[in-house]
Amino acid sequence: MTDREIEKWSKGKQAPKGKEYVAIYSGGKISIPTTTYEKHLPEAEAVIIQYSTNTNEIGIKPSDADDPNSYKLGTGTKTVNCKSFLETYDLTVDEVTKYPITVESDVIWVDTQNTI
Numbered sequence: 001m002t003d004r005e006i007e008k009w010s011k012g013k014q015a016p017k018g019k020e021y022v023a024i025y026s027g028g029k030i031s032i033p034t035t036t037y038e039k040h041l042p043e044a045e046a047v048i049i050q051y052s053t054n055t056n057e058i059g060i061k062p063s064d065a066d067d068p069n070s071y072k073l074g075t076g077t078k079t080v081n082c083k084s085f086l087e088t089y090d091l092t093v094d095e096v097t098k099y100p101i102t103v104e105s106d107v108i109w110v111d112t113q114n115t116i
Contacts, residue, residue: 021098022060022110024091028083032060032108037078040103046070049082051089058091058110 020039023031030049032041041047044062048070051058060080063070071080086092091112098116102109 019116020101021116022058022101022108023096023098024086024093025079025096026093028081028086028092030058030060030080030082030086030110032073032078032080034078036101036108037073040106040108041073041078044073046072047080049080049085051085052109055109056112058089058112060108060110061106 020036021033022036023033025031037044041060041062046063046065046067047060048063048067049058049060065072071082073080083092099110099112100114100116101111
């Protein structure tokens with residue numbers, strides 16, 4: 001009999017190859033996977049998005065839902081409907097595209113120069 005080291009797969013709860021990411025959808029939405037949300041934005045009801053022009057990164061940080069510049073997150077899939085933001089910074093995509101992230105000072109930085 002062969003000894004096997006088994007890793008149990010948790011459907012819908014893991015990033016590919018252990019990498020954390022954020023996805024951009026063709027309809028002008030940013031999607032924050034459950035694992036990323038639970039780890040970095042726990043209990044956030046809204047976020048503010050920003051763009052770093054020198055690093056070409058999107059910044060996503062938790063916000064008060066009453067802030068006029070915040071985007072409310074749904075109770076299910078955590079998406080940000082921000083078509084005009086993505087168009088302004090030429091970040092629109094033709095198909096779902098996943099980007100790696102880093103986190104600094106409670107801000108999720110999305111590396112738009114690389115894909116997963």
